[in-house]
Every structure is written in C-alpha cells, then in structure tokens.
Amino acid sequence: MAETRIRFGILGCANIARKVSRAMLLSPNTTISAIGSRSLEKATVFASENHFPESTKVYGSYDAVLDDPDVDAVYVPLPTSLHVRWAVLAAEKKKHVLLEKPVALNVGDLDIILEACESSGVQFMDATMWMHHPRTEKMKQVISDEQRFGQLKSVHSTFTFLADANFLRNNIRVNPNLDSLGALGDAGWYAIRAILWAHDYELPKTVNAFPDPEYNDSRVILSCGASLNWKNNAKIATFYCSFHSNLCADINVLGTKGNFRVHDFVIPFDEKVGSFYGVDNSRWGELQRGCGPEPSEFKIATDLPQEVLMVREFGRLVEGIRSGEAKPEKKWPVISRKTQVIIDAVAASIKNGFVPVEVVY
Amino acid sequence: MAETRIRFGILGCANIARKVSRAMLLSPNTTISAIGSRSLEKATVFASENHFPESTKVYGSYDAVLDDPDVDAVYVPLPTSLHVRWAVLAAEKKKHVLLEKPVALNVGDLDIILEACESSGVQFMDATMWMHHPRTEKMKQVISDEQRFGQLKSVHSTFTFLADANFLRNNIRVNPNLDSLGALGDAGWYAIRAILWAHDYELPKTVNAFPDPEYNDSRVILSCGASLNWKNNAKIATFYCSFHSNLCADINVLGTKGNFRVHDFVIPFDEKVGSFYGVDNSRWGELQRGCGPEPSEFKIATDLPQEVLMVREFGRLVEGIRSGEAKPEKKWPVISRKTQVIIDAVAASIKNGFVPVEVVY
Incomplete structure (x- = not known):
C-alpha cells in the first residue's frame, strides 16, 4: 500500500504548512517525500519538529523539490505574490498543485497558473479546508x-x-x-x-x-x-x-x-x-x-x-490521473477562479x- | 391604586391591538377605558373577545375616544397613512400617544406628530416592544x-x-x-x-x-x-x-x-x-x-x-407628567425620529x- 501513496513535496515552511503536513501524514493515501526552503536549516528543523518521515528529503531550495522525481504533488503555502512563479514551474515539472489561498493576486495571474496545470494535465486544488x-x-x-x-x-x-x-x-x-x-x-x-x-x-x-x-x-x-x-x-x-x-x-x-x-x-x-x-x-x-x-x-x-479529508481527496484525484483512469477534476480550478x-x-x-x-x- | 392607573383609549381593532391591549391589562399601572372603531359592532366584539373591563366605553368613531375625558393616553395601531391625522389630533386633545411602527410615512410627517406632542406636553413613544x-x-x-x-x-x-x-x-x-x-x-x-x-x-x-x-x-x-x-x-x-x-x-x-x-x-x-x-x-x-x-x-x-414592560414604562412616564413631577421623556421621540x-x-x-x-x- 505504502508505495502507492501520493508523495508530497512542500515549498517553504509557512506556519499553515505545519497543519497541512500533519494532514498529509494522517491521510491514508498520501505521504511527504520532500520539503524545500531557501534555508536548508529552517527546512531541516521544520521536518524534524513536524515529525516528517525519516525518508523525507530536505532541500535548501524550492527548485530542488520540483526536480525530485519522487515528488508527485506539491503543496504551495508561499506568499501569494510568488504563486505564479512556483505553481507554474511545478505544473511544468508535472507536479500536481495544492495551492494555498488566496490562489493569486488577480484572475489574470490565476489563469496563467490554471493554464499551466491544464496543459500539463496535473490536478489543481486550492487549500480551502x-x-x-x-x-x-x-x-x-x-x-x-x-x-x-x-x-x-x-x-x-x-x-x-x-x-x-x-x-x-x-x-x-x-x-x-x-x-x-x-x-x-x-x-x-x-x-x-x-x-x-x-x-x-x-x-x-x-x-x-x-x-x-x-x-x-x-x-x-x-x-x-x-x-x-x-x-x-x-x-x-x-x-x-x-x-x-x-x-x-x-x-x-x-x-x-x-x-x-x-x-x-x-x-x-x-x-x-x-x-x-x-x-x-x-x-x-x-x-x-x-x-x-x-x-x-x-x-x-x-x-x-x-484538512485530512482535503488532502485525501486531492490524493484520490491524483491517483486517478496517475493510473490513467481519470482526467484532472475541473470543479476545483473552476471554484478557485470564481472566488x-x-x-x-x-x-x-x-x-x-x-x-x-x-x-x- | 386602581384610580391612579393610566387609562388607555385604543384607536381601531388592528390585530396587533389584541396583544397590546392584553399588555395594558397585565401592566400594574395601566388599564383600558375606551376603544373606538369606525364600526361600533367591530369594536364591541373586539372589547368582548379581548376581555376588556366591563367599564370600557365602546365607540363607533376614533373622535369619540379622543373626546373622552376618561382617556389619558391613546394607542394608535392604525395604518401608517392615518398616523399624522390621528396622532396629531390626540396630542391636541392632550392625550399621550403610543404609536405603532412605522410611526410615519416619512420624517416630515413624523415631525408634525412630534411637534404636536411637544407643544401639548404629552409623551410620545413608538410601540417597539x-x-x-x-x-x-x-x-x-x-x-x-x-x-x-x-x-x-x-x-x-x-x-x-x-x-x-x-x-x-x-x-x-x-x-x-x-x-x-x-x-x-x-x-x-x-x-x-x-x-x-x-x-x-x-x-x-x-x-x-x-x-x-x-x-x-x-x-x-x-x-x-x-x-x-x-x-x-x-x-x-x-x-x-x-x-x-x-x-x-x-x-x-x-x-x-x-x-x-x-x-x-x-x-x-x-x-x-x-x-x-x-x-x-x-x-x-x-x-x-x-x-x-x-x-x-x-x-x-x-x-x-x-410588551407589558413597554406599556408599563409608557404608563410610568405618563404618571410622572400627570403628577407634575416630570416632563415628557425625549429619548423615545428622538429614537423614533432617528429610525x-x-x-x-x-x-x-x-x-x-x-x-x-x-x-x-
């Protein structure tokens, strides 16, 4: 069972990531495989304090998380002004995107993110628990x-x-x-x-x-x-x-x-x-x-x-896409965009x- | 004690008057001495159905209530378009006025009512229970x-x-x-x-x-x-x-x-x-x-x-005016006017x- 879990990478050490990473560990279909911060030390402390699995890779950059082939999906709790850059890059690297709210500074920025997700065939969901x-x-x-x-x-x-x-x-x-x-x-x-x-x-x-x-x-x-x-x-x-x-x-x-x-x-x-x-x-x-x-x-x-139900649902959708049984669920990006x-x-x-x-x- | 109670006259047989007349009978400092309707029969039935005192005078007009020297105060649950006419007349006849809401169709009309009450030295209160x-x-x-x-x-x-x-x-x-x-x-x-x-x-x-x-x-x-x-x-x-x-x-x-x-x-x-x-x-x-x-x-x-507390408070204010110990309480007309x-x-x-x-x- 363990090997089929959706493997999350986390970008940054935001406070809210403590709660959501706990959810990733509690959800039966997900786990954490990587965390990246601009500060390797901060990421190391965060992973330890929040009881990440021993196997979690700790990086001193966000790019490293996106380049990790053991990461299926990223959770992005970065400041909103950074969402376009990192969510788009994640999508381009074929990582599914669980994005903190507000998802963007405006709908123009959001559309750039959603288009990147759509053209890469990855799931997008905002983290509205x-x-x-x-x-x-x-x-x-x-x-x-x-x-x-x-x-x-x-x-x-x-x-x-x-x-x-x-x-x-x-x-x-x-x-x-x-x-x-x-x-x-x-x-x-x-x-x-x-x-x-x-x-x-x-x-x-x-x-x-x-x-x-x-x-x-x-x-x-x-x-x-x-x-x-x-x-x-x-x-x-x-x-x-x-x-x-x-x-x-x-x-x-x-x-x-x-x-x-x-x-x-x-x-x-x-x-x-x-x-x-x-x-x-x-x-x-x-x-x-x-x-x-x-x-x-x-x-x-x-x-x-x-928040565990949220992560589990996101994981379920990603599983469906990974197995080829489903396309990304459009409901979630549509709701995000309307908001x-x-x-x-x-x-x-x-x-x-x-x-x-x-x-x- | 009975002879010192504030004696209400009621103008009309509105449904809400059933509740408020009950309050007049429950309040320790008020009673009902008259009711008038354009239909004497309707007023008679209303007084009977609502257990008005035997002594209550029943009239076939509003004017008769206002002319009754045994009426200290009137309760006016008439349609709003009739408020200016009847509240002003009541004030001119030195009856204190408990007026149903909305008190007037507009603040201009209300001012006519409030000025009549002020110049007659009678208490004004709206019936916001x-x-x-x-x-x-x-x-x-x-x-x-x-x-x-x-x-x-x-x-x-x-x-x-x-x-x-x-x-x-x-x-x-x-x-x-x-x-x-x-x-x-x-x-x-x-x-x-x-x-x-x-x-x-x-x-x-x-x-x-x-x-x-x-x-x-x-x-x-x-x-x-x-x-x-x-x-x-x-x-x-x-x-x-x-x-x-x-x-x-x-x-x-x-x-x-x-x-x-x-x-x-x-x-x-x-x-x-x-x-x-x-x-x-x-x-x-x-x-x-x-x-x-x-x-x-x-x-x-x-x-x-x-609603009994409302009637009791109105009665208390009227008592104070009647005994010469107090002037009309301005708080109530001010609140009505602001609303x-x-x-x-x-x-x-x-x-x-x-x-x-x-x-x-």
Missing part, C-alpha cells in the same frame, strides 16, 4: 431541500480574527509586496467562497464594496465587506472580513421556508464534530406572544479532520470608490 | 464592555417572515395607500432600530440600499436591505428585511474582542425568557486544529412579557438607483 468537511455537504443538502428550505434569498458570511501587533507588523498577509490583497484575500477568501458555495457557484451579476475599509500604512486592506447581487429572484448576499475583530466565522443562510447558521465554518471549534443550527416553517404563536420552533442543532461527526473573480471585483469596487462592479468570468 | 425586554439592556452591557467586547466594528440585522397569500393580497402593510413603506417600514423598522441601538443611536453618515428589492404589483417593497456607514473607525452595518423569507430575527454584533448573536430579538421564542449567545477573546487552538471558547448562552428571564430618518434614506437610495444617500437628521 472547510469545503471537505462532511458538514459542508450536509448544509448544502439543507439549502437544496425545496420542501423545507424553499428558495435561497439571502446569505451573510463573516470571517474575522483579531490579529496581534506582531501579525500586523510582520505577517506576510499585511505586506504589500507579498500578499497585497490583505484581509480581502485571506479572510475574505473564505467569506466569499461561502456565498458562492451557497449559490451553487452561480456568480452574482454585480458586486459593491462597502465604504471605508480599514488599511494599514501600506494601503493593505485590514477589513472590508461587500454586497453581491444576482438580479434574479431578489437574491442578495453580504460579507464582512477583517483582521481587526474577534475570531468569528459565521454563515447565515435564509430561504423562503427555512434558514440555518453556522458559527465556525472555517475551522470547527472541535475537529471531530461540526455543528450547524437550522429551522424551517417558523411561525408566530397565538397573539404573537412567542414563535417557534427554536432552531435545532445538527452535529456532524468526522473521523478525520477536514478569485469576486475578490477582484471587490478590489475594483474599493479602488473605484465603492461603486457597483460588473462580474465578468 | 423589544426595546423594553431586559435582554436588550443586558446585550447593551455586553457591547459597552470595553475590556471584553472592545470596539464595535460590524452589525448585521435581519428581520423577515414568510407572509402568506392572504397577507400579500390584503394586509395593510402591502397596500400602497395605507402602508406604502411595505417591508421596509414594517420588518425593516426593527432591523434598522437594532443597528441604531447597537451604535448608541449614533447616526451613520451614509446609507446605501442593496440593488433589486422585491416589489408587489403596486411597487410596495416586499424585501430589501442596505449598508450603513459611519466613516468612523471603519464601522459598517447591514440589514435585510423581507415578507418573503422564513421568520428570522437575528442581530449579529462584532467587536474587536468579542461578538454576540441573538436569534429572536423582535419577539422571543419564549415570552418568559430571552437568550443570546456571546463569546470573547476567541483563539485558534494549537496548529489551528480547532478554536474556542464556544459561544455561551445567556438566558434573561422576565416576569412580564416585553425614521434611516428608513427615509433607504427609501431614497432605492428610489435613486441604489446610490449612497447622506443621512440628515
């Missing part, structure tokens, strides 16, 4: 239940956390040369993805950013939000993302007959079980002295944490003075 | 806790319910001649009030309606929403209101250090106890494998339902093509 939690599928079933949920009318999503002084000074996500999209690209990625997910990835017609985002001194966005409009069934969605508010990861979804809420959609409070709260056909009581029913909690258990398209539209709306921006795919 | 639930005060303490909640950053409020075919055809709230503000004036009143309440009634600088509200054939709004912007500390608020979605009454309030949610703010699920859910200083766990703490439920019990100002701004933004509208008090 919550997509792979079984709760996500369960919540989608709720939305799809015409009888109990009715028509989708409104979505409000929030992803915020309170960055500390060190983050706000030093983190790559607030550095205009590394992650110029700031909170929009980072926290906003999830909030926007949640809206698209709820709408079965039907893109809105227009996006209108809310006035007065917060910026740091380098004009990197620290908080912002927008409304998304479909011009269809009066559907509306709004989101808010921030590095300046208490950790909050909410989706509120409202249908004609039902609604539900989740309060930890990005990373569940508990990695073994995810909850959401739903209700349908709510009614006033006699004399409007009360109403009901109260929302019910739905608990979805998972043996494997969502990026909305991020670009929000950024354009902000840049142009909070005007409505037409969404062009 | 949830303002009087002890939970509301408790939630305000949460927002005000600088140490645990930090600075207010974002509020999202929702008030929706699914109107049935009969409502959508016949209810006064969808009739352009009676309640031309539709869902914006009705459900939106609560959602907007919630936002202002959370901001200590500091008015936003601009309001921008979301595109594509739903309308009925008479161009009465059935669903809409907007963003409100303070141009101060990057605070943003959004709301959504509708007659076309499942019953949902949510406020989501986000601060730098804490956040809380309430899911039944307009009318609690249970009239004896109201809950909300709060958390502060939320953190990622090790390796971001989870986060916490989970939000806690706060349960606020109340012996008297919120109306925002409704007008949202309506103007919709009318002008979803552009930002400056808020002028």
Whole structure:
C-alpha cells in the first residue's frame, strides 16, 4: 500500500504548512517525500519538529523539490505574490498543485497558473479546508431541500480574527509586496467562497464594496465587506472580513421556508464534530406572544479532520490521473477562479470608490 | 391604586391591538377605558373577545375616544397613512400617544406628530416592544464592555417572515395607500432600530440600499436591505428585511474582542425568557486544529412579557407628567425620529438607483 501513496513535496515552511503536513501524514493515501526552503536549516528543523518521515528529503531550495522525481504533488503555502512563479514551474515539472489561498493576486495571474496545470494535465486544488468537511455537504443538502428550505434569498458570511501587533507588523498577509490583497484575500477568501458555495457557484451579476475599509500604512486592506447581487429572484448576499475583530466565522443562510447558521465554518471549534443550527416553517404563536420552533442543532461527526479529508481527496484525484483512469477534476480550478473573480471585483469596487462592479468570468 | 392607573383609549381593532391591549391589562399601572372603531359592532366584539373591563366605553368613531375625558393616553395601531391625522389630533386633545411602527410615512410627517406632542406636553413613544425586554439592556452591557467586547466594528440585522397569500393580497402593510413603506417600514423598522441601538443611536453618515428589492404589483417593497456607514473607525452595518423569507430575527454584533448573536430579538421564542449567545477573546487552538471558547448562552428571564414592560414604562412616564413631577421623556421621540430618518434614506437610495444617500437628521 505504502508505495502507492501520493508523495508530497512542500515549498517553504509557512506556519499553515505545519497543519497541512500533519494532514498529509494522517491521510491514508498520501505521504511527504520532500520539503524545500531557501534555508536548508529552517527546512531541516521544520521536518524534524513536524515529525516528517525519516525518508523525507530536505532541500535548501524550492527548485530542488520540483526536480525530485519522487515528488508527485506539491503543496504551495508561499506568499501569494510568488504563486505564479512556483505553481507554474511545478505544473511544468508535472507536479500536481495544492495551492494555498488566496490562489493569486488577480484572475489574470490565476489563469496563467490554471493554464499551466491544464496543459500539463496535473490536478489543481486550492487549500480551502472547510469545503471537505462532511458538514459542508450536509448544509448544502439543507439549502437544496425545496420542501423545507424553499428558495435561497439571502446569505451573510463573516470571517474575522483579531490579529496581534506582531501579525500586523510582520505577517506576510499585511505586506504589500507579498500578499497585497490583505484581509480581502485571506479572510475574505473564505467569506466569499461561502456565498458562492451557497449559490451553487452561480456568480452574482454585480458586486459593491462597502465604504471605508480599514488599511494599514501600506494601503493593505485590514477589513472590508461587500454586497453581491444576482438580479434574479431578489437574491442578495453580504460579507464582512477583517483582521481587526474577534475570531468569528459565521454563515447565515435564509430561504423562503427555512434558514440555518453556522458559527465556525472555517475551522470547527472541535475537529471531530461540526455543528450547524437550522429551522424551517417558523411561525408566530397565538397573539404573537412567542414563535417557534427554536432552531435545532445538527452535529456532524468526522473521523478525520477536514484538512485530512482535503488532502485525501486531492490524493484520490491524483491517483486517478496517475493510473490513467481519470482526467484532472475541473470543479476545483473552476471554484478557485470564481472566488478569485469576486475578490477582484471587490478590489475594483474599493479602488473605484465603492461603486457597483460588473462580474465578468 | 386602581384610580391612579393610566387609562388607555385604543384607536381601531388592528390585530396587533389584541396583544397590546392584553399588555395594558397585565401592566400594574395601566388599564383600558375606551376603544373606538369606525364600526361600533367591530369594536364591541373586539372589547368582548379581548376581555376588556366591563367599564370600557365602546365607540363607533376614533373622535369619540379622543373626546373622552376618561382617556389619558391613546394607542394608535392604525395604518401608517392615518398616523399624522390621528396622532396629531390626540396630542391636541392632550392625550399621550403610543404609536405603532412605522410611526410615519416619512420624517416630515413624523415631525408634525412630534411637534404636536411637544407643544401639548404629552409623551410620545413608538410601540417597539423589544426595546423594553431586559435582554436588550443586558446585550447593551455586553457591547459597552470595553475590556471584553472592545470596539464595535460590524452589525448585521435581519428581520423577515414568510407572509402568506392572504397577507400579500390584503394586509395593510402591502397596500400602497395605507402602508406604502411595505417591508421596509414594517420588518425593516426593527432591523434598522437594532443597528441604531447597537451604535448608541449614533447616526451613520451614509446609507446605501442593496440593488433589486422585491416589489408587489403596486411597487410596495416586499424585501430589501442596505449598508450603513459611519466613516468612523471603519464601522459598517447591514440589514435585510423581507415578507418573503422564513421568520428570522437575528442581530449579529462584532467587536474587536468579542461578538454576540441573538436569534429572536423582535419577539422571543419564549415570552418568559430571552437568550443570546456571546463569546470573547476567541483563539485558534494549537496548529489551528480547532478554536474556542464556544459561544455561551445567556438566558434573561422576565416576569412580564416585553410588551407589558413597554406599556408599563409608557404608563410610568405618563404618571410622572400627570403628577407634575416630570416632563415628557425625549429619548423615545428622538429614537423614533432617528429610525425614521434611516428608513427615509433607504427609501431614497432605492428610489435613486441604489446610490449612497447622506443621512440628515
């Protein structure tokens, strides 16, 4: 069995790579065969601290990982400004690409990456973990239940956390040369993805950013939000993302007959079980002295944490391609691109003075 | 004690008057002394069905109620288009005015009412019940806790319910001649009030309606929403209101250090106890494998339902005026006017093509 595992190479020693590399070791169909950093020492320490297999090759460059024939796929948690260079090179070297979000600084850059993956026949997936939690599928079933949920009318999503002084000074996500999209690209990625997910990835017609985002001194966005409009069934969605508010990861979804809420959609409070709260056909009581029913909690258990499920699914797709049984799954690059398209539209709306921006795919 | 109770006269037999008249009978400092309807028969049935005191005088006109010297205060649940006429007349006859929401079709009309009340020295209050639930005060303490909640950053409020075919055809709230503000004036009143309440009634600088509200054939709004912007500390608020979605009454309030949610703010699920859910200083766990703490439920019990507390507070203010110990409490008309100002701004933004509208008090 071991020899058939998909062998990951990891580019860089980002903090998030600690969590994702653990997932690679927990997933039954993947392993880690190489890690590269500009600093060999840093990579060596990282591999040791994160209990990489003895056999893992440790390199002092990213190129060496891409040149290693024992690497089937790369995980790229590098700063966004480096994604085009390294994801394209990886694809050209026939490595499948698991790319951290935001996948690119704009959709033009993303297209370069996706074209490279397509022409090399490698799988592309962004590392949005919550997509792979079984709760996500369960919540989608709720939305799809015409009888109990009715028509989708409104979505409000929030992803915020309170960055500390060190983050706000030093983190790559607030550095205009590394992650110029700031909170929009980072926290906003999830909030926007949640809206698209709820709408079965039907893109809105227009996006209108809310006035007065917060910026740091380098004009990197620290908080912002927008409304998304479909011009269809009066559907509306709004989101808010921030590095300046208490950790909050909410989706509120409202249908004609039902609604539900989740309060930890990005990373569940508990990695073994995810909850959401739903209700349908709510009614006033006699004399409007009360109403009901109260929302019910739905608990979805998972043996494997969502990041392991993500890695396992990526591995499964790569296996299929390697064995010649399947082509790369197009769903994932399409979802990434749609998310990026909305991020670009929000950024354009902000840049142009909070005007409505037409969404062009 | 009985002879000192504030004696209410009720104008009309609106459905909501059933609930509020019950409150007048439950409140220790009020009673009902008269009801008037254009139909004497309807008023007679209403008084009987709602267990009004034997002594209640039943009239076949609103004027007769206003001319009754045994009436201290009137409750006006008439269609909004009739508010100016009847609230002004009531004030001129020195009756204190408890007015249903929306208080007016626009702030110009409201000012006529408020000026009449002020020049007659009578108390004005709108009948927004949830303002009087002890939970509301408790939630305000949460927002005000600088140490645990930090600075207010974002509020999202929702008030929706699914109107049935009969409502959508016949209810006064969808009739352009009676309640031309539709869902914006009705459900939106609560959602907007919630936002202002959370901001200590500091008015936003601009309001921008979301595109594509739903309308009925008479161009009465059935669903809409907007963003409100303070141009101060990057605070943003959004709301959504509708007659076309499942019953949902949510406020989501986000601060730098804490956040809380309430899911039944307009009318609690249970009239004896109201809950909300709060958390502060939320953190990622090790390796971001989870986060916490989970939000806690706060349960606020109340012996008297919120509508009784509203009537009792109104009665207390009227007592103070009657005894010469107090002047009319200005807080309530100010809050009503601010709410109306925002409704007008949202309506103007919709009318002008979803552009930002400056808020002028």
